[in-house]
Amino acid sequence: MRLAAEWERHEATWLAWPHETSDWPGKFAPIQWVYGEIVRHLSRVERVRILVNDENARQKAGRVLKKSGADLNVVEFFTIPTDRSWTRDFCPMFVRDAAGKQALLDWKFNGWAKYANCERDDLVTEKLRETLGLDMRTPERRGKRIVLEGGSIDVNGAGGILTTEECLLSDVQARNPGLSRADMEAIFREYLGAGQTVWLRNGIAGDDTHGHVDDLARFTDPHTIVIASEQDPAEVNYEPLRENLELLRRTSFRVETLPMPKPVYFDGQRLPASYANFYIANGTVLVPTFNDPNDRVALNKLAELFPDRQVVGIASTDLVLGLGTLHCMTQQQPT
Numbered sequence: 001m002r003l004a005a006e007w008e009r010h011e012a013t014w015l016a017w018p019h020e021t022s023d024w025p026g027k028f029a030p031i032q033w034v035y036g037e038i039v040r041h042l043s044r045v046e047r048v049r050i051l052v053n054d055e056n057a058r059q060k061a062g063r064v065l066k067k068s069g070a071d072l073n074v075v076e077f078f079t080i081p082t083d084r085s086w087t088r089d090f091c092p093m094f095v096r097d098a099a100g101k102q103a104l105l106d107w108k109f110n111g112w113a114k115y116a117n118c119e120r121d122d123l124v125t126e127k128l129r130e131t132l133g134l135d136m137r138t139p140e141r142r143g144k145r146i147v148l149e150g151g152s153i154d155v156n157g158a159g160g161i162l163t164t165e166e167c168l169l170s171d172v173q174a175r176n177p178g179l180s181r182a183d184m185e186a187i188f189r190e191y192l193g194a195g196q197t198v199w200l201r202n203g204i205a206g207d208d209t210h211g212h213v214d215d216l217a218r219f220t221d222p223h224t225i226v227i228a229s230e231q232d233p234a235e236v237n238y239e240p241l242r243e244n245l246e247l248l249r250r251t252s253f254r255v256e257t258l259p260m261p262k263p264v265y266f267d268g269q270r271l272p273a274s275y276a277n278f279y280i281a282n283g284t285v286l287v288p289t290f291n292d293p294n295d296r297v298a299l300n301k302l303a304e305l306f307p308d309r310q311v312v313g314i315a316s317t318d319l320v321l322g323l324g325t326l327h328c329m330t331q332q333q334p335t
Helices: 031-042 056-069 124-132 182-193 238-249 292-306
Strands: 012-015 047-054 077-081 092-098 102-105 135-137 160-164 196-200 218-222 223-229 256-260 265-268 269-272 279-281 282-291 310-315 330-335
Touching: 012 031, 012 279, 031 047, 031 282, 031 310, 047 056, 047 160, 047 265, 056 077, 092 182, 092 330, 102 310, 124 135, 160 182, 160 218, 160 256, 182 196, 182 279, 196 238, 218 292, 256 282, 256 292, 282 292
Parallel strands: 012 047, 047 077, 102 135, 160 196, 223 256, 282 310
Antiparallel strands: 012 330, 092 102, 218 223, 265 269, 279 282
């Protein structure tokens, strides 16, 4: 099996229309319009497939997307109820076998080992199997389904995979208790075609997933990794990011850096604002921005790293209150 790199050609991007108001306490109203803006950009370059809870949600989403200027000719709705809208972590990973046949990977989703209301999200892949008519594989180890969220890994499509010890090996919010580093590496080889694992240590402050790598470091081509870097020694992210940068510099990959925005808070809560949570679509890269002077620096660096794609900033100060931004809310379906 092989999981394609995100920059390979997409058939579509999968989203779930936001409905869990507790994810954006006190700020839920503007979130639908943020989604509308994201779909407007995505619909220019690929199909957009959106999970909705019911017909009322479909109609409401359609009105928002029409007002936002999205191309509704390439938007498809699927009535599949969800608990939340972070499709990166509960939608299937689309892989291909050695013969080139596409299949869905049905990883177990346990709400990041933190939230109990995750049963509907865990059923999404099974329901999509029925809808799309694709084969499905359920990864298991020692008789148990394996937990692996899309935000906990990043691949280059050529055998390389990025992840963190904090997310996959820690006893805190443990995804797969009893599975070792060697077990996880064997799982990556078997199900993702990734035999070269780069283990980073800890993720960024404010991340309730306990160390997702997609807020931290990402592949930008088969040979290059870009990592968030904090320049202020007094900032809580400074030392963890410095340590991760040093780990990457010991690998054979070319390493580039992205700045961090100034810390973002809402109602006293530190939020996981990071430019590394960008999403690579057909011909474009969508990048979260935070009304920060470093927005320009991050956009310019990513334009340098993706010279054949249009790099677009998406205002994400409201969106990040949900403790995720653009990569967290998308899942690509390769062609």
